[in-house]
Amino acid sequence: MPDAQRPLADRHAIVTGGGRGIGAAIVRRLADLGASISLMGRTPSPLYALADELTEAHPQSFAAVPVDVTDGARVEAAFAEARAALGPVALLVNNAGAVDSVPFGKMAADQWDRMLDVNLTSAYRCTRHALPDMVKAGWGRIVNIASTAGVTGYPYVTAYCAAKHGMIGLTRALALEVVKTGVTVNAVCPGYTDTDLVTGSVETLAEKTGRSADELRQGLERQSPLGRMLTPDEVASAVAWLCHPEQAAITGQRLIISGGEVL
Ligand code: NDP
Numbered sequence: 353m354p355d356a357q358r359p360l361a362d363r364h365a366i367v368t369g370g371g372r373g374i375g376a377a378i379v380r381r382l383a384d385l386g387a388s389i390s391l392m393g394r395t396p397s398p399l400y401a402l403a404d405e406l407t408e409a410h411p412q413s414f415a416a417v418p419v420d421v422t423d424g425a426r427v428e429a430a431f432a433e434a435r436a437a438l439g440p441v442a443l444l445v446n447n448a449g450a451v452d453s454v455p456f457g458k459m460a461a462d463q464w465d466r467m468l469d470v471n472l473t474s475a476y477r478c479t480r481h482a483l484p485d486m487v488k489a490g491w492g493r494i495v496n497i498a499s500t501a502g503v504t505g506y507p508y509v510t511a512y513c514a515a516k517h518g519m520i521g522l523t524r525a526l527a528l529e530v531v532k533t534g535v536t537v538n539a540v541c542p543g544y545t546d547t548d549l550v551t552g553s554v555e556t557l558a559e560k561t562g563r564s565a566d567e568l569r570q571g572l573e574r575q576s577p578l579g580r581m582l583t584p585d586e587v588a589s590a591v592a593w594l595c596h597p598e599q600a601a602i603t604g605q606r607l608i609i610s611g612g613e614v615l
Pocket residue numbers: 368369370371372373374375392393394395396419420421422446447448449450470497498499500541542543544545546547548549550
């Protein structure tokens with residue numbers, strides 16, 4: 353039985369992009385709440401390393417399931433594998449994502465498609481395989497990791513912004529569609545968070561502009577009234593809160609975590 357310290361005990365969570373960055377911080381938080389977790393992502397080694405570490409530290413089970421979320425057939429197989437290992441899916445965090453920075457006029461059609469696929473269509477794909485279990489059980493939590501780029505615009509990331517705005521539309525519509533089933537659907541919108549994703553963007557920008565990576569990072573930090581980037585754990589904490597059984601009446605929301613950058 354779940355207790356106050358482990359309110360997600362006996363519940364199976366799937367976190368995409370769970371091997372590093374924000375996803376790994378979410379995995380750790382949900383593990384602390386007692387959830388059994390399938391960690392999904394393309395690169396196997398960090399998934400297995402984190403699953404092994406958590407298995408040592410917690411009584412519940414963890415599974416590493418390598419998958420590219422843009423590959424429909426693999427996603428279907430991965431969800432079947434996860435379900436066979438840890439049971440019906442009760443929570444899904446659609447976190448896997450990537451960003452390409454490129455001026456709109458230079459963006460090729462396949463680059464646009466790739467951004468939409470990894471940042472938006474992947475959530476549709478994964479949710480289709482998780483939702484039936486939740487509806488059947490009469491309980492579920494879906495958290496979509498959008499971005500402040502889902503709420504406002506930023507230059508040079510039009511496809512990413514379009515996808516993240518789409519993620520919020522998906523969240524709002526699906527939340528209403530399943531509102532009576534015990535399943536909540538929410539989006540979390542982080543601002544700049546200190547992960548490989550931001551480091552990669554800064555490096556690309558430094559190459560293109562000839563400015564130093566340090567200077568560019570400081571520019572991003574100054575963009576937030578908080579004067580720094582967020583930590584992955586600050587984002588994960590909000591996700592864990594939305595996943596708590598007590599948050600049954602919060603659905604269809606977008607929770608902005610940006611140190612006041614976007615209000
Ligand atoms: P990272 O680059 O650190 O991590 C991205 C994760 O997504 C990795 O685990 C990666 O694993 C996984 N991933 C990427 N592409 C695929 C794919 N095709 N299939 C499966 N997994 C994939 O980024 P963050 O932790 O920063 O980002 C996590 C989420 O947060 C993303 O959706 C991002 O858009 C969002 N976000 C991030 C912000 C930031 O400033 N960092 C701000 C706002 C939102 P692998 O490479 O092994 O596949």
